[in-house]
Amino acid sequence: MAERKPRKDAARNREAVLAAADALFARRGSPEDITMADVAAAAGVGKGTLFRAFGDRPGLLRALYEARLEPVREAVETGPPPLGPATPPRQRVPALLDAVLCFKLDNGRLALALEESGSGSPYQAEHYRRWHGLLRTVLEQIPGLTDGDFTAHALLAATRADLVAYLAGQERLPRERMRAELAQFTARVLGPDSPQGPTVEG
Amino acid sequence: MAERKPRKDAARNREAVLAAADALFARRGSPEDITMADVAAAAGVGKGTLFRAFGDRPGLLRALYEARLEPVREAVETGPPPLGPATPPRQRVPALLDAVLCFKLDNGRLALALEESGSGSPYQAEHYRRWHGLLRTVLEQIPGLTDGDFTAHALLAATRADLVAYLAGQERLPRERMRAELAQFTARVLGPDSPQGPTVEG
DNA sequence: TGCAAAGCGGACCCCGGGTCCGTATCGTCA
DNA sequence: TGACGATACGGACCCGGGGTCCGCTTTGCA
Incomplete structure (x- = not known):
């Protein structure tokens, strides 16, 4: 071994x-x-x-990608809120998506190259499955949220590298603006705060 | 000319x-x-x-795609509800997305080939801009819905060819199930029905 | 029927991913 | 330290697919 x-x-x-x-x-x-x-x-x-x-080519890209992703991964798996596991689901979901978005904004070309260079669909990729699995799990902890699986896919789809690159590049959508839009979108998907009192956040 | x-x-x-x-x-x-x-x-x-x-290759794919898309396009532009222009926005948005989804389910390989074969991002493609433009317009007719532009992108992202192909193929998600999930997701994004009674449009 | 112009088709070119193998380097054991 | 097997190096080479070129054929107008 x-x-x-x-x-x-x-x-x-x-x-x-x-x-x-x-x-x-x-x-x-x-x-x-x-x-x-x-x-x-x-x-x-x-x-x-x-x-x-x-x-091969995908292999190189993957290695690069994993290397750059490492810090984020660690922040998510063992870091403090709002990314880490101690965060309550309703805050963590937008935080996770924001992290993905920022990562793609910072590593646009690379992410793009990886998604393009194929080796089949990006959905087979190990890192995608990790993100999806995590997001799904967190989503399913939110009461009233059904079909966490599909929802996770759909939310992640909004952060696809080529979409992000297009919005930032051709549409000149500023970084903060995009983050805000994604946050708002996510909020709508999560729906209104749970009826029995809003997570009295400090 | x-x-x-x-x-x-x-x-x-x-x-x-x-x-x-x-x-x-x-x-x-x-x-x-x-x-x-x-x-x-x-x-x-x-x-x-x-x-x-x-x-070139993308040219051929595009031509094929447009040809297959033609009926849908017509149904959307001049057809009867729920796709046609006479439909009230809250019903039309899910109908449009469902149409896109079904199209991708029926023409998976082709759509996939088109998105892959590059010629840059799919977002430059004329047909994408049409769908996005339309969806955005319809979204913006719904009261309480801001940032129709981003929302349109995000919703369309949930119907990306490779995602659909993956869900249908690897995950064996049945057609009707996927349509239902997308509909539910869309509904959440659109939010609860407007407070002052359903579409009191004159 | 004659003759441009438009179109045809497949040999050919280019370029990028991936392989191969003779040569150089490493590191181990004496 | 010298020597020898194992490991790695690197660039010439191969292959396959997109795209081009040009001598030949077909079309259609007069």
Whole structure:
């Protein structure tokens, strides 16, 4: 079971590739005209190395994505409110969605590249299933909320990378504005506060 | 302005290609492993003809899509309620979304192929802008509904082709169930019926 | 019936993802 | 420290699909 540890040049190269790819996706315009050869060149390694380390294009993107997502994931799983698990559901749902939105706003090109580069639908992706599973669970803790499964999908759909990129890019919708709109939308979906007194929030 | 009419063999070939592509996309499994050469072969024409008639891959997909969408478009623009323009907004919004959903359920592979085959984000596509524009307009006729623009995007996002395909395919969510869930979701977004009695419109 | 113009089609090009294998590096054991 | 197997390197190479090009055919107008 213990993964045999990789040789240190391999490890170093892996990091070099991640860093180079990160930089490339951050700077360049369209994600899809960053070629694997580009990444290899920028990292100063051969294509062989790149493919051995990550398998294929989606593999590289996934690795990058997971790396960037790590902080958010931690904040969600073990952090303090409003993201962490101690938060009451009605506050946590919008917080989670806001976190996803912000993440996509900050990592637009990458998320886009990942969703595009296929390997089938994005819905198979492990990270999507994690978000969906969590959101669903939280939703189902809210009384009066049925079909948490579909609702989770629908809410997450509102934060799709290409939609976010389009709104921010072509429509010039400012960041804060978008966050506000999403929050409002979410609020409507969650419905009015529960009848027996509003979560007397401090 | 007057488009010089095409030679009749050209017209015939164009139809042949549309028909062949239609059939291919309907039958075959994954949209992305239908190649342009396949389509050309199935239609009994050369690749040159195909590309002259439709420009490029997205062009062909778009043409197919528009053709299939035509009946729906007509029902929406000039048809009777609940889709047509005479419908009161609160009924029309869910009807529109249901129509979109059903369309995607019936034309899954094609819609998928179109959204994937890129040419940038799907949000630039003319047909998306039409749906969004219409939905937005209708939404804004509902009192108490702000930010119709974002809401329209978010609602449409819940009917994205790949999501629908995923739910129908992997999750085995039955058609009617999905329609019901979407309807319920929509209802929550629209909020409770207006307080001063139902649509006292004169 | 003759003759442009419009259209045809498939050989061809390009480019990007992915592979292969001879060579260089690592790290271990003596 | 020297030597040798295992591991990794890297870029030449392959393959498949989108898109183009151009000599040949068909159309349709006079």
